[in-house]
Amino acid sequence: MEGFGVSLAFWILTGVTLVAALGVLASRNLLHAVLFLILLFVGMAGYFVLLSADFLAMAQVIIYVGAIAVLVLFAVLLTPRAGRNNGETRMFLPALLLCGTLLAIILFVITDTNWAVADESPSVTAADLGEALLSRWVLPFELASVLLTVALVGSIMLVRSREEEAEDAV
Amino acid sequence: MHPFLITDNWYDLRDLGNLSGRLLELLDDALPFGLVYVLAALIGFAASFLIFVLPSQLIVGVYGERKLIGRIQSRYGPNRVGPFGLLQPVADAIKLMQKEALTPKTADRALMYLAPIVFVAPCVLLFAVIPFGPNMVFADIPVAILYFLAVSSIPVLTTFMAGWSHNNKYSLFGAMRVVAMTISYELPLVLGMLGVVLFTGTLALQGTVLWQKELDIWLVFLQPIAFAIFFISASAELNRTPTDIAEAESEIVAGYLTEYSGMKWGLFYGMDIGYAIAAAAFGVTVFLGGWTLFGLEKWVPPWIIFIGKTHLFYFLFIWTRGTLPRLRIDQLMTFAWKFMLPIALLNLALVATERMFWIEQEADDSIVYAFAIINIIAAAAAVYGWSRALGYRPEETPLRPRLVSEAGGFVPLESGGEGAT
Numbered sequence: 001m002e003g004f005g006v007s008l009a010f011w012i013l014t015g016v017t018l019v020a021a022l023g024v025l026a027s028r029n030l031l032h033a034v035l036f037l038i039l040l041f042v043g044m045a046g047y048f049v050l051l052s053a054d055f056l057a058m059a060q061v062i063i064y065v066g067a068i069a070v071l072v073l074f075a076v077l078l079t080p081r082a083g084r085n086n087g088e089t090r091m092f093l094p095a096l097l098l099c100g101t102l103l104a105i106i107l108f109v110i111t112d113t114n115w116a117v118a119d120e121s122p123s124v125t126a127a128d129l130g131e132a133l134l135s136r137w138v139l140p141f142e143l144a145s146v147l148l149t150v151a152l153v154g155s156i157m158l159v160r161s162r163e164e165e166a167e168d169a170v
Numbered sequence: 171m172h173p174f175l176i177t178d179n180w181y182d183l184r185d186l187g188n189l190s191g192r193l194l195e196l197l198d199d200a201l202p203f204g205l206v207y208v209l210a211a212l213i214g215f216a217a218s219f220l221i222f223v224l225p226s227q228l229i230v231g232v233y234g235e236r237k238l239i240g241r242i243q244s245r246y247g248p249n250r251v252g253p254f255g256l257l258q259p260v261a262d263a264i265k266l267m268q269k270e271a272l273t274p275k276t277a278d279r280a281l282m283y284l285a286p287i288v289f290v291a292p293c294v295l296l297f298a299v300i301p302f303g304p305n306m307v308f309a310d311i312p313v314a315i316l317y318f319l320a321v322s323s324i325p326v327l328t329t330f331m332a333g334w335s336h337n338n339k340y341s342l343f344g345a346m347r348v349v350a351m352t353i354s355y356e357l358p359l360v361l362g363m364l365g366v367v368l369f370t371g372t373l374a375l376q377g378t379v380l381w382q383k384e385l386d387i388w389l390v391f392l393q394p395i396a397f398a399i400f401f402i403s404a405s406a407e408l409n410r411t412p413t414d415i416a417e418a419e420s421e422i423v424a425g426y427l428t429e430y431s432g433m434k435w436g437l438f439y440g441m442d443i444g445y446a447i448a449a450a451a452f453g454v455t456v457f458l459g460g461w462t463l464f465g466l467e468k469w470v471p472p473w474i475i476f477i478g479k480t481h482l483f484y485f486l487f488i489w490t491r492g493t494l495p496r497l498r499i500d501q502l503m504t505f506a507w508k509f510m511l512p513i514a515l516l517n518l519a520l521v522a523t524e525r526m527f528w529i530e531q532e533a534d535d536s537i538v539y540a541f542a543i544i545n546i547i548a549a550a551a552a553v554y555g556w557s558r559a560l561g562y563r564p565e566e567t568p569l570r571p572r573l574v575s576e577a578g579g580f581v582p583l584e585s586g587g588e589g590a591t
Contacts, residue, residue, distance in 0.1 A: 031334060035281075038327060046321075054538065055373075058316035066323030070349050073330060077346070118477055126313055 010050055017043030030076050038069045055126040178525055185474060185571075186217070186306055212306075222477060230481050231443035234260040235488050242492035255548050263436065270430035274336060280371070281335035282429070286437040289328040290436035292321045293441045296448040301376045304474035314375040315363060319356075322407070325445065326352045333426030347415050347499060352407055354506040361514035365521040367454055370392065375452075379460035385535055386464065390457040391542040394549040395517040397457045400508055401486065405501065406447040409442065410487050412494040413502055419567035422448020450483035451476075458483070508560060513552055520548055 020043060023036030041064040046059035133141050190213070198206045219429050233248065233256060240247025248255035273279055278455035299314040311317060326348055335346020366389055367373060370381045382388055390397045406413040417425035427438055454460060458479055461472035497505070527533070 032281075035327075035331065053309055054313045055316065058313050058320045061320035062316065062323060065327065066320065067353070069327065070330075070353060073349065075325075077334075126316075127371075 006050060009046070011041050013046040013050070017047075025086065030079075031073070031129055034069065034072050037072070038065055040068065041065050053130060055124075186221075186303070186471075188305055190214070190217070190306065197490070212337050223472065226447050226481065226484075227440065227443060228259045229256070230484060231447060232262070232440075234481075235443070235491075238485070239492045241403075244565075254508075266433050266436035269432035271434045272429070274338070274429050277335040278335040278337065282330050282434075285328050285332035285335060286430070286434045287323055288331070288380035290437055290441050290444075292324040292328075293319050293444040293448060295484065296445075297451070299375055300448075300451045300455060300475050301379055302462055306461075306473055307376055310374060310376045312374045315367060315373045315378070315456070318375075319360065319363065322445070322448070323352070323356070326407075329426050332430070336426075338428055340422045340424075341426050341428045343422045344417055344428070344584075347422075347486070348409070348426065351413075351415065351502060351506075354503055355403040355406045355510075356516040358399050358506060358510035359407075361511070361518055362393075363405070363456075365393055365396045365514075365517050368518070368521045368525050375455050378456055379462060382459045383462040384537050387542060388457065388459045392545055393457070393517070393521070393537060394546050395552065396511055397453075398411040398512055398549075398553075399517075400453055400457065401512065403506075404453065405487065405490065406506070408446050408449060408487075410446065412496055413489040414496065415502060417498045422514065446487055447480065447484055448588075451480045454479045454483050474502050509556065515554055516552055517549075520545065 017040055020036045020039035024040065026031050027033045041060065045057045045060040046053075047063075057120060129160055184447050190210075193213070194206060194210055197209055201209070224398075230530060236258070237247035237255070248258035251257040251261045273282060298308045298317060299311060299317050301310070311423040329348045330345045336342075352394070366378070369389065369392055370378050371382065372378060378389070402413075409415075409417060415421070417427055422428075427435060430438060454476065461467055462480075463470070463479075467475055524544070528541075555558040
């Protein structure tokens, strides 16, 4: 996609995404941070649309905004002292160190990689993705589903109370 | 060619897409760069308001719903303002705008202010992909069904914002209920839609309509389980009354709307109807043939067929709202996880088998009629069998009136002897 509208959309999206990212860092209220994170996810979906990856954009919104963000909200609400001032924490320095290292690595990879530039944008439809997932990449796909099932069963096992187990044993 | 069939000419008002496309082309030539987008927005707003928003939102959505529910409950409904009370929505809107929008001292002001605004935007966005006619679709994107599901998951976050921002425990209860319910009901909904997508082989809404038009069958006959699941899940996610545990007045005041007043509340109320109409339009497009009506769309403007169908679908929402009692939250959750999810999975397996058979045997297209019969029977059998397996028992010959706790929405089979007589 090219043209004035697309460039404008790109810069608006960049602005929104950067503001949201800064908001996640700067907001003292944990719930505000989560909401900024959701805005960030929506901005990322916008980038996918600009890259002509419709399916990815929609999947991004459904999975990240619709499911993961909601789970994060739940987690924040169930966290004791979630409403405290988020600025005072002992993890500040280690977190800064970790993020700085990560940023350095990513920047290094970005500048170091020899990016292949295609002349025309490839058109990948949802059907193509599905076929690729179920033919060439079927093993990782199935592994991921097994992993998810294990996680599901594991989480149920973790939260079961002793009384429930005693009931089932009878 | 027949003289009365719909053509692509711009003066053929039976498909407004032709006219608007032509108009925009002309304007684009005549006007300086970019101005046409502004004009298109204005023209589109005026036109859609006249032919869709006004009749749907105000007359069917607000007035029709109150009037019909009034009739169902043996009362008159609004009948004072204007002829037959038709101006009641207008009077309500004026009242709401004059009302003071209070903000509690301890509330999160920014979020509370933002929530109604963010609630409105996705509703408008939803209609972008709905095809009103052969050429009357704003964005015929190839992933329209996913787009609809994605955008309709945003208002959940907004209701959460609203509920949390009040700093009021009833609001927070409502918000948590919305979120929990949406997680539960999104799953069977998506699984049901997956069955539809497997059959049509396309994620585009216009493609779904054309598929149904070509095979002369509506997907509701091919996918009765998916249709029922869609209706129930949409009803639950929209907080319509039989499932409106998020704003259950008798339990938690008004849920996430407790502290809202004036036009902020009005936006939530109006857009609840807007979302219901959007869900109705989506259901009509996917399951009921969209703008087609077995050949009649060649004569009657397709957009009139579509709007009429949408309003009839919306009537189903009104009907269930007027007649069914509200469910408790645990009943609703149990229903989603233990009843709808297994049935949706069963439906998916059935569809996959049929679709595979269709492709492998290179069967004729008329095989869909056989599939329709099989699926309707399978749907009835699955619903009956699974509810019996779970312990729900239909009461075939009630001899005397009894309390709900006695007859039971849920009667375990082993203790069933007492409840049945």
